[in-house]
Amino acid sequence: MNEKYNRCIKQWNEVFSNEPAKAPREPGSGNEALDKVLDWLCAGTDNMLDFGCGNGSVLFLCALRGTKRHIGIDLSEKAIESAQKRSETLSTGDFSFLCGGVDRLEQMGSASVDAIVLSNIVDNLYPDDALLLLRECKRVLKRMGKVLIKLNPHLTQQQISDWDIHVIEKNLLDDGLLLWNNTTEEWREILERYFHIVGFKEIYYPEHEQTNRLFRLINE
Numbered sequence: 001m002n003e004k005y006n007r008c009i010k011q012w013n014e015v016f017s018n019e020p021a022k023a024p025r026e027p028g029s030g031n032e033a034l035d036k037v038l039d040w041l042c043a044g045t046d047n048m049l050d051f052g053c054g055n056g057s058v059l060f061l062c063a064l065r066g067t068k069r070h071i072g073i074d075l076s077e078k079a080i081e082s083a084q085k086r087s088e089t090l091s092t093g094d095f096s097f098l099c100g101g102v103d104r105l106e107q108m109g110s111a112s113v114d115a116i117v118l119s120n121i122v123d124n125l126y127p128d129d130a131l132l133l134l135r136e137c138k139r140v141l142k143r144m145g146k147v148l149i150k151l152n153p154h155l156t157q158q159q160i161s162d163w164d165i166h167v168i169e170k171n172l173l174d175d176g177l178l179l180w181n182n183t184t185e186e187w188r189e190i191l192e193r194y195f196h197i198v199g200f201k202e203i204y205y206p207e208h209e210q211t212n213r214l215f216r217l218i219n220e
Contacts, residue, residue: 004126005075005101008177012076016055021085024057027064033203037214040199041148042067045114049073049140051105051133052121056083056097059117063093071113072097073104102129105136112140119150120212123180123187127172130180131190138194138219147195147217150203153210154183184213196220 029035038058042048042065050059053072063070070093072083080099087095098104116137122130137147155175160167166174171186173179182190184200191197195217204211 004129005178008124009075009077011177012054012074013078016076016078016082019055019082019086021082021089023060023086023090024064027061029061031203031205033201034214037148037201037203037216038062038065040216041115041117041146045146047071047113048115048117049108049113049137050117050119051137052119052124053083053097053117054079054119056086056095058119059083059093059095060086060090062117063090063095067115068093070095071108073100075099075101102133102136105133105140108140110139111142113145114142115146115148116141117148119148120152122149123151123182124178125180126178127180134191134194141219143219145219147215147219149191149215149217151187151213151215152179153212155179155181187213187215191215191217 029038038061042062046068048059048062048067049071051073053059053074056072059070059072072095074080077099080097083097122133125133141147160173168174171181173181188197197215198218199216201214202211203214
């Protein structure tokens with residue numbers, strides 16, 4: 001799987017290569033709507049997994065909310081290096097950061113985590129890999145465990161044309177990285193194959209001038 005994402009890995013390595021090794025000190029993300037979703041995710045949660053964890057920021061915010069053990073997985077070795085260095089500045093929580101893809105999930109035991117974060121990752125994979133990721137997440141998640149999935153905004157045909165975005169096939173786009181450009185209803189149909197949807201919310205990020213889509217899910 002990993003070789004298919006070499007261009008993505010290179011780009012994210014550049015992003016994370018010169019980050020200061022400093023973790024957040026407060027549980028607030030700066031986005032009130034996101035904070036409420038993280039409060040839900042962390043309530044009653046001890047063991048967490050963040051697949052596509054980047055520099056570990058979401059796991060650090062969860063640890064500051066009281067979660068205990070945290071696993072972060074990412075294809076970018078520079079992201080993992082940054083996450084590890086940042087975790088060493090945090091006084092709470094145990095952290096394990098692993099470089100790799102779904103192969104790392106396949107090494108984990110079934111029903112071994114209480115909650116999973118998939119933040120802007122499921123829709124940045126090839127469709128077959130995204131579905132494999134969802135299947136593996138369902139396997140490693142405990143019954144009644146929680147999932148937070150954050151998705152990029154859906155691009156209209158007009159936006160795809162105006163921004164000269166390359167269509168690989170159907171709704172798989174090359175936007176500089178990869179984007180599986182499903183509508184919210186298409187994502188809802190996919191996610192319901194694996195989990196029970198308990199909530200959906202659109203969250204605006206003014207710093208990026210972008211609205212992301214958040215699904216809250218339960219593994220029934």
